[in-house]
Amino acid sequence: MSAMNTQGRPTKPEASASSDTAPATFTGNRALHLEEKLIFEKDSAGRSGIDMPEPPKVVDRLGGLSRGEAVGLPGLSEPQVVRHYTRLSQKNYAIDAGLFPLGSCTMKHNPRLNERMARLPGFADLHPMQPESTIQGALQLMQQLSHWIMTLTGMPAVALSPGAGAHGELTGMAAIRAALEARGEAGKRRKVLVPDSAHGTNPATAAALGFEVAGIEEDSTGRVNLKAFEASLGDDVAAIMLTNPNTCGVFEYDIRRIADALHEAGGYFYCDGANFNAIVGRVRPGDLGIDAMHLNLHKTFSTPHGGGGPGSGPVVYSEALAPFAPVPRIQQNADGTLSLVEQAEGDAAQAFGRVKGFHGQMGMFVRALTYMLSHGADGLRQVAEDAVLNANYLKARLKSEFSLPYGDTGPCMHEVLFDDTFLKGTGVSTLDFSKAMIDEGFHPMTMYFPLVVHGAMLIEPTETETKNALDEFADSLLALAKAAKAGDSERFTQAPRFAPRRRLDETQAARKPVLRWQAG
Amino acid sequence: MSEERYTEEHEWVRLEGDIAVCGISNYAQEQLGDVVFVELPEVGRVVAANDEIAVVESVKAASDIYAPVAGEVVEVNSGVEDDPEIVNRDALGEGWLFKIKLDDTSEASKLMDESSYEDYIAGLDD
Amino acid sequence: MRYLPLTPQDREAMLATIGAASIDDLFCDVPEAARLDGPVDLPSHAGEMAVERQMSRLALQNHAAGEGPCFLGAGAYRHHVPASVDYLIQRGEFLTAYTPYQPEIAQGTLQVLFEFQTQVAMLTGMEVANASMYDGATSCAEAVMMAARVTKRNKAVLSGNLHPHYRDTTETLCRMTDFPVSETAPHVAGADIDALIAAVDGSVGCVVVQYPDVFGHIADLTPLADACHAAGALMVVVCTEMVSLGALKPPGAMGADIVAGEGQSIGNALNFGGPYLGLFATRQKLVRQMPGRVCGETVDADGQRGYVLTLSTREQHIRREKATSNICTNSGLCALAFSIHMSLLGEAGLNRLAAWNHATAVQTAERLAGVPGVELLNPAFFNEFAVQLSKPAAGVVDALAEQGILAGVPASRLYPDQTDLANVLLVAATETVEPEDIESLALALTKELAA
The missing domain is CATH 3.40.640.10 (Type I PLP-dependent aspartate aminotransferase-like (Major domain))
Structure with a gap:
């Protein structure tokens, strides 16, 4: 068979160990973490979030092709819809919320102008x-x-x-x-x-x-x-x-x-x-x-x-x-x-x-x-310089505990690549490490890419991060690396513990695909 | 029933007369992780050795399976199509994938026996 | 520079930590001849007010469609977008999130996609839908490629009444892969289903038909589906105006195997043609040949319901050169806008919106049919129809634009080589068209055609 590039990543989580949050709440909510049903489960027939008067009466010209059956859409008022999507939004990590160091994705600040x-x-x-x-x-x-x-x-x-x-x-x-x-x-x-x-x-x-x-x-x-x-x-x-x-x-x-x-x-x-x-x-x-x-x-x-x-x-x-x-x-x-x-x-x-x-x-x-007019030729040049500087700074801060797959042979550009050699024997994988980063409040780096490096971790901070933010990020990653090496593997294998969801069962999702909601 | 023979690509073959039962090795299913989908060849297809013949997918990888021997596909295991987990549970038994009627029954003997295959995979570990 | 937080002191300190003497040291791997000494020849940075002024100046040189009567369609439709749609899609948690590859902290985006897929499947009458494509035209091209994988037949027949941009996009991709495509002739007098049925044989992988078509015609596609299926081919239905499916029998109910749609008209502004929202729906049994991302339901380690991107082995990041498509980024935020608008509408709202569109279009068609020199060509239509003018349509459209009226799309813009279509004008009327707009158009046309 052809190349297997999973690098042993499990896609079915173990059932979680004892919960940190016992006793559970009666609603399933956890303060700002609000559970939200599917929109289809909030239906009240006939309701709409949009007011429109009766349309003018005309003789229809649909050629006998009128839609006989209902589409099946739920009826909601505007406040319900606004609340639904607001709650959903709060289950997302975003650049507006924090560092998003996805390598090769360039998750920089998005100016509102x-x-x-x-x-x-x-x-x-x-x-x-x-x-x-x-x-x-x-x-x-x-x-x-x-x-x-x-x-x-x-x-x-x-x-x-x-x-x-x-x-x-x-x-x-x-x-x-x-x-x-x-x-x-x-x-x-x-x-x-x-x-x-x-x-x-x-x-x-x-x-x-x-x-x-x-x-x-x-x-x-x-x-x-x-x-x-x-x-x-x-x-x-x-x-x-x-x-x-x-x-x-x-x-x-x-x-x-x-x-x-x-x-x-x-x-x-x-x-x-x-x-x-x-x-x-x-x-x-x-x-x-x-x-x-x-x-x-x-x-x-x-x-x-x-x-x-x-x-x-x-x-x-x-x-x-x-x-x-x-x-x-x-x-x-x-x-x-x-x-x-x-x-x-x-x-x-x-x-x-x-x-x-x-x-x-x-x-x-x-x-x-x-964006170009805002930065100008000078600002864009500064973008590249700061992006490269930030990545090299993280490399310098992290290289004592992390492993560079090709050695420290020269500067990196706007992203720095590590592999999982530093995790060898710890029982912690790149996947586990990434999930522990979630608990620390960061989006994980790009992982398992590029494929040529085992357990790859590709970090791209971008130019829109402050030195303080990079230092906090580096301190947190160093603490995690030390914890992994010290045998504190549960911190990783059970992670994330504080996200809106624990690890998801991707095996079940792929074996028996459920790609839409069905009535009943 | 003969012993399993292995390819470097981690397929196994077991001879039952002039029929070769084929599947993927335990090592392969472990490396892949949870198998979620198997695509099998059409019965009647004539294949040469090393032709891409089937696909075994986990969540994060899709691996082409090569025909370990030349011949005609005479049967496929629809059980693994319905329940791909069988490949993880019993790769060498119930998790077989397809059967090939051999052109040349001596072909399988050129493949590795179990102990050579074990040495081979031991050499792959990084 | 307001977006760049590092101070000169920060940079000094960071270089010291790195052990580099200067920033230039970090670019030492760039061949010397290719290193620029200073900024390129472009203006320097500018404050928010200055940039805003410059951009506004450009914007003001355009005639926004809402400034006067607008009857443009042909694949892009001007509908009212509720304020809450635009507010919600600008929440930073949606706007500035990445593709949901870390599902534990992307359940918001993932649940939206799951709901979106459901809405698209419902609207088209299909079993499953993906998480979106770039636009309708690329969806159409991908549908043809998918049909070839399913049927193992590299041959497609495109309807002559398929939007020419969709045709060109599909043909471009097919030509690159030595994939023969044939078309029936454009047929402005009505949906030419018989010509398509005649073109189906055992070598054809799929037939692509638009519904409503580029001239606004609608026809029952069931006989075409039957002919396709009898020959072992798939029927691909393109829909460029999804609001129509609030009133019309959905493609899924007429035997469609794949629906490739443009979702712009629900929740998304005109935006001069992009970004738009490619919709892609099909049958459950074909799902592993479907291109693009797809979201599925599962459970987490605590057994709670959650969502993940799934069936990824079809995709480029795993399958590389054997992927079903090379698509990666799609139209996530446009899908969100579509989904929110659908949620606001609900069943009752969508029905009413569709009814408004149809009623407005019928009123427009009836009024225009009374203008000397205008002949209505459609026996049946939804919110768009074709008229034959007594003069070349392009000149009429330009003349009316001078009066602030966007009269429609001249067919010659889409079919420049088709001289028989030179006098054909495509007219769309959505719920945004008011009775006065119809009157303005009718009066201006009367005058222009009499001149």
């Missing part, structure tokens, strides 16, 4: 198919955002439309495929090189476009193994997909050599820009020899993650790939007005197609441009 700007009626209340004369401000905004993105990346073209990072990867790799087709080499160049440490979206993207994925192992420093890379080059190689800074938290210092060798061999360089926060304003990917790269506006440029989206994943292209960028595009007319190019014709004749409905995540464009 961005939210206010996105809600200006001139942006939020624009229909995507309005006549061009009525949307010039929107097109200018998209053009300005494009200018900022191209300047920051040092790249000559950008496609704004992708809906998130993985969608940006698809959009970047699709242009590579189109360029290969134009060269008549799409049939021959089927192979995409993907380092083993890459995000899962990289191989999934390559496969979704019909490429074959070939892994490349890492070297003893967590970087691409140059020898293995060079050995895999040939006239069957379409591209490499490389994250830089990579998911081990280090900069690929041989990146230009990689780019040159790849170009020499006729391949294209896709760079995963998920970790752009480490270099924004200090390094332009265009100076590194890349051909395409997506940016996650919901990482580097602070658009909120929203519990899993929406994101936005603009892609920048080199001169070689620019003609193949998808539609829509924006073009400037002779009279200075702007137009949307929505079909692959004229100057856009070589566009590889369309990746999404309409023109992209406008709401996210507004937020990202607001």
Whole structure:
């Protein structure tokens, strides 16, 4: 059988040991922890949280297709609905509440000015198919955002439309495929090189476009193994997909050599820009020899993650790939007005197609441009510096008790990677350690990723944390590490004890999937 | 009934005449953790050795199972489809996955016997 | 800089702890030639008031849809979004949370997703739904890919009355994987179900049909479903206006195997086309081939009910190149907005909202049908219909925009090569349209078409 990457993680919790909270309350609530039923269990038929008068009487034109049966929605008043979602919100950890050190996710502060700007009626209340004369401000905004993105990346073209990072990867790799087709080499160049440490979206993207994925192992420093890379080059190689800074938290210092060798061999360089926060304003990917790269506006440029989206994943292209960028595009007319190019014709004749409905995540464009204007060129450079400084500071504070998988060979970038060597023999796993962090009031770091490191713990503090917050976090992690080594394993294996829920039974969820509420 | 033979990919084979009963090893099910889903091949499919033939999933991993020997799939264990936990409970017995009618009955003898397999997995531990 | 809390003293102290002489030391792995000495050529940082001014200036150069009569649809619909929806989605615990990978401290997001999946399944009449996709068009493309995995047939037939952006998005993805797609011709006079039935054969993996379609037509899809199933193909139903399912027979009741929808019209603003909300619903037995995240019910170590992301082995972070899709981030916050709006509406509210939309559209259609030079093309519709004008629609729309009226979407914008559609205008009327708006549109059209 193929690789097993569970690293022994249990997915069915042991029944909890004696409760710290006995006697239980009569309601099941615990002060601010309020139990909340499903919305469907709060039904009172006929009630609604929205008042609307009787609609005008008309002869219906539904062609005999009226919905006979009820949808099954519960009826609630507005205060009930507000309370329901308020209670649910209080079961979530969030950046607004505390440090959220998820590696490669860049959970930074989300400025509220961005939210206010996105809600200006001139942006939020624009229909995507309005006549061009009525949307010039929107097109200018998209053009300005494009200018900022191209300047920051040092790249000559950008496609704004992708809906998130993985969608940006698809959009970047699709242009590579189109360029290969134009060269008549799409049939021959089927192979995409993907380092083993890459995000899962990289191989999934390559496969979704019909490429074959070939892994490349890492070297003893967590970087691409140059020898293995060079050995895999040939006239069957379409591209490499490389994250830089990579998911081990280090900069690929041989990146230009990689780019040159790849170009020499006729391949294209896709760079995963998920970790752009480490270099924004200090390094332009265009100076590194890349051909395409997506940016996650919901990482580097602070658009909120929203519990899993929406994101936005603009892609920048080199001169070689620019003609193949998808539609829509924006073009400037002779009279200075702007137009949307929505079909692959004229100057856009070589566009590889369309990746999404309409023109992209406008709401996210507004937020990202607001963030860029707020920071300016100087502030963005400071973002990268502080993000890298914060990660290196945590590394320096933690390395006495934690284990660095590749040794302490140099600085990390905006995130620091540890493995579980320091937990060996303690009976505490990376999973247990993460759950104990929850009890201490922190969101866990990214765990068990990248896959190339055993029991990986990837910590990304971001630039929006104070030194005090980092110190509290480091003190807490050091205390936990010492506790684990001292044999206090129950603190970990029983964790979390104070969260709204104890560990959940993922085995049961997957064996007998219950994916919706059912009446009765 | 013969002894189990093992592949480096942690499948086992047990010969019953010219039929090879196949499954995954105890080591494999332990590494995977709780098995939550098993996808089995269609009966009648002809496979070469090392073809991807089935998938065993835990919550956090999906592992392709390779055909340990060449031949035709003649039976699959629908019991593990309904109750995948059997693979954890009894990987070498009730938790078998599929049966292959062998092209060449000597093929299985090229695989590792139990003690070689134990040495092999001992060498895998990091 | 107001968002960056480190002081120069902090930075000094931290560098000392690290053992680095300067910040530049931390960037030593970057090739020297690629290190920028100073800021790039862009403006410097700015205060909140200055940024607000600059952004407002851009916003004011647009004509917001709510400033005058608006009859635009074609995949994006202007509905009233209740104040409490926008308030609740801005709670920091929702807005600034990550994907719920740590379920013990993400039960809020997870329960929302479980409720959302239930609402989507109910509305579409399907058994299960996922936790969302990017938008309707990408949902549609993913549905075609899923149908190919289920049927093991790499061939799809798209209805000519499928929104062209959905068609293009799907075709782009299919072309990349050498996956043949054929389409029937656009049929503005009515839903052309017979043409689709004729295109189904034993090599087809799925047929994609929109309901209501891009011209607003509605038709019983049961005969198409029967034809698909007889040939071993799946029927994929695209719905771009989910409010319609408050009044119309749901796709699930007509034999749909997959419903790919756009959920923007419930709880979400127009936003110039994004972010929107891809909906994806299917049958329970196909769930392991479904793309995207999905939330499931389980229990915790104390035996209490709770929720987790489940069936993750389909997804890229585990399955990598064998994943059902490469999707990762989806439209979580838009799903929350949809779900809250659905909760506020309830059964009675949704019925009434749908009835209002239909009544307004019927009134609009009847009024416009009386304008010389306007011919109503739809025998049946929900809140959107097509009219044939006596002049090219694009020019008429531009002329009316000058008067502050957003008259509709000219079909030529979606079908630029289809000269026979040059005079077709797509008109949508939601509950936000008032009687005066209808009158303004009718009068302006009368004048423009007579000129």
